[in-house]
Amino acid sequence: MSEQRFRRPFGQNSSGQDPYGQGPAGFDPGPGGYREGRSSGLHRFLGGSPGAVLVRLVFLSLLVGAGMAMLGVTPGLLFAQAYDTIQSLMALGFETFHDAGRWFVAGAVVVVPLWLLSRLFARGR
Numbered sequence: 001m002s003e004q005r006f007r008r009p010f011g012q013n014s015s016g017q018d019p020y021g022q023g024p025a026g027f028d029p030g031p032g033g034y035r036e037g038r039s040s041g042l043h044r045f046l047g048g049s050p051g052a053v054l055v056r057l058v059f060l061s062l063l064v065g066a067g068m069a070m071l072g073v074t075p076g077l078l079f080a081q082a083y084d085t086i087q088s089l090m091a092l093g094f095e096t097f098h099d100a101g102r103w104f105v106a107g108a109v110v111v112v113p114l115w116l117l118s119r120l121f122a123r124g125r
Helices: 038-046 050-071 075-123
Strands: none
Touching: 038 050
């Protein structure tokens, strides 16, 4: 067996702490360092600084809006089509349950009497 497999990672002493006293070994504070507070939580939530995220969102909104305009899609049309799609899927689902209910009743008309007869004849043995 190789001894290299059992060596500690670089920068970690036997107590599991960073030898430079900066925190637990293997802890990466990220680009903001060891700062605590709201800005680090906000950066983590947004995925970057608020200004950079805002610029990215504005740029992507312009690109998507231009593409939608070229295809003739408006936000109102998009929402109306989404509503119609959801409504038709719900109608299809209810129709399926209606059909399944009819199948259940039709099958039960045959299966339940046959089961009842088989139980009655089995009891007589």
